[in-house]
Amino acid sequence: MIEMGNLKEALNFICSFDFWRMALFWNIALLFSYFQLLKRRIFGSKSSSSSSSNHSWNSSHRPICVITGATSGLGKATAFALSRKGFYVVLVGRSSHLLSKTLKEIKKQNEDAQLKAFEVDMSSFQSVLKFRNSLEQWLLESGLHSSIQLLMNNAGILATSSRPTVEGFDRMIATNYIGAFSLTKLLLPFLKNSPVPSRVVNVTSFTHRSAFAARFDKDSVTGMYSSGSKQYPCARIYEYSKLCLLLFSYELHRQLRLTDDSHHVSVVAVDPGAVKTNIMHELPSYIQIIAFYGLKIFRLMQSSEDAAELIIDAALAPPEVSDKYFFGGNGRTIESSGISRDPKLAKELWDTSCLIFNRLQQTHT
Numbered sequence: 375m376i377e378m379g380n381l382k383e384a385l386n387f388i389c390s391f392d393f394w395r396m397a398l399f400w401n402i403a404l405l406f407s408y409f410q411l412l413k414r415r416i417f418g419s420k421s422s423s424s425s426s427s428n429h430s431w432n433s434s435h436r437p438i439c440v441i442t443g444a445t446s447g448l449g450k451a452t453a454f455a456l457s458r459k460g461f462y463v464v465l466v467g468r469s470s471h472l473l474s475k476t477l478k479e480i481k482k483q484n485e486d487a488q489l490k491a492f493e494v495d496m497s498s499f500q501s502v503l504k505f506r507n508s509l510e511q512w513l514l515e516s517g518l519h520s521s522i523q524l525l526m527n528n529a530g531i532l533a534t535s536s537r538p539t540v541e542g543f544d545r546m547i548a549t550n551y552i553g554a555f556s557l558t559k560l561l562l563p564f565l566k567n568s569p570v571p572s573r574v575v576n577v578t579s580f581t582h583r584s585a586f587a588a589r590f591d592k593d594s595v596t597g598m599y600s601s602g603s604k605q606y607p608c609a610r611i612y613e614y615s616k617l618c619l620l621l622f623s624y625e626l627h628r629q630l631r632l633t634d635d636s637h638h639v640s641v642v643a644v645d646p647g648a649v650k651t652n653i654m655h656e657l658p659s660y661i662q663i664i665a666f667y668g669l670k671i672f673r674l675m676q677s678s679e680d681a682a683e684l685i686i687d688a689a690l691a692p693p694e695v696s697d698k699y700f701f702g703g704n705g706r707t708i709e710s711s712g713i714s715r716d717p718k719l720a721k722e723l724w725d726t727s728c729l730i731f732n733r734l735q736q737t738h739t
């Protein structure tokens with residue numbers, strides 16, 4: 375039976391600017407990415423595919439992967455896959471209940487899996503900082519080398535209402551971008567300390583293509599500019615947060631090449647395409663159903679297991695692969711939007727992000 379409340383909520387959403395932005399711009403952005411793949415296939419660019427290196431890890435020296443948002447969707451499926459590849463998987467999630475459920479599920483499928491879970495709220499700098507210290511202590515107490523080999527910034531939300539964080543930031547930007555930026559800055563010494571080449575993988579999205587004009591001052595990067603808006607611009611903020619993550623990936627690559635001659639830490643961005651996960655759970659249920667079947671009919675909706683393979687390809691691509699945007703599976707890469715490749719914008723975002731990070735660090739230490 376059709377519930378009138380749900381129907382009214384869906385109709386209200388259909389009348390919003392965000393609905394049309396998602397329905398038109400996001401689908402065009404996704405199709406554009408597939409078009410690029412097709413073009414590459416037809417005109418055959420050799421550099422667009424980088425097969426994963428054939429890793430076989432010694433069980434006493436397992437590489438360590440920290441993965442955020444590991445209790446659902448892509449993060450969970452990737453944690454399963456990485457444990458099967460022989461990684462020591464550090465699961466980062468905001469719910470202790472979901473973390474222990476995920477640990478049990480992975481262990482059930484793979485008895486040999488080496489796992490550790492940490493409860494972290496990626497939208498809170500204090501929580502991220504506490505995690506960095508807990509991770510260091512755990513590595514020490516477990517007799518493990520004080521390094522990690524892989525950092526996967528996957529946690530993300532598509533929020534439909536404004537819920538400021540304790541710092542007063544927009545929660546979606548704080549989770550999708552500021553949390554990832556801060557965690558990477560804090561864990562960089564562990565990545566640099568790795569005896570083998572290490573990598574940062576940022577899970578971004580085709581939706582970044584819809585962010586045409588972007589400002590990177592403090593109010594924009596913290597999402598504070600939107601706090602007075604009559605209607606929360608959820609689509610715009612999501613796209614913007616994913617653009618920020620992408621610009622950050624490219625700028626981090628540049629910064630590391632300037633300061634680290636050994637090219638030890640590589641940085642890649644990965645776009646999983648459209649995947650059936652919980653990411654849309656805040657949208658009205660009818661809209662979720664329409665979006666799911668709409669994408670499925672055109673064979674654009676993937677399972678989280680298939681999409682996890684794509685993320686693994688990016689994570690295990692040879693160490694020299696850095697500064698790339700993975701899309702479409704089998705280690706294939708395409709070009710992200712022009713704006714995301716603008717080094718001036720990337721530097722502007724980097725400087726603002728460092729400013730925010732330094733202020734947060736001063737407040738919490």
Ligand SMILES: NC(=O)c1ccc[n+]([C@@H]2O[C@H](COP(=O)([O-])OP(=O)(O)OC[C@H]3O[C@@H](n4cnc5c(N)ncnc54)[C@H](OP(=O)(O)O)[C@@H]3O)[C@@H](O)[C@H]2O)c1
Nearest residue numbers: 443445446447448495496497529530579648649651652653
């Ligand atoms: N699904 C898609 O079509 C698609 C497409 C492109 C990119 N992506 C990106 O893929 C990433 C994974 O999303 P998904 O699709 O797998 O969605 P999902 O099923 O909703 O998973 C998101 C994960 O992030 C976690 N998370 C959310 N807020 C957090 C916080 N404050 N602190 C710690 N963890 C938090 C969630 O924790 P809980 O389990 O506690 O909710 C969940 O584990 C996101 O960055 C998303 O933007 C998804």
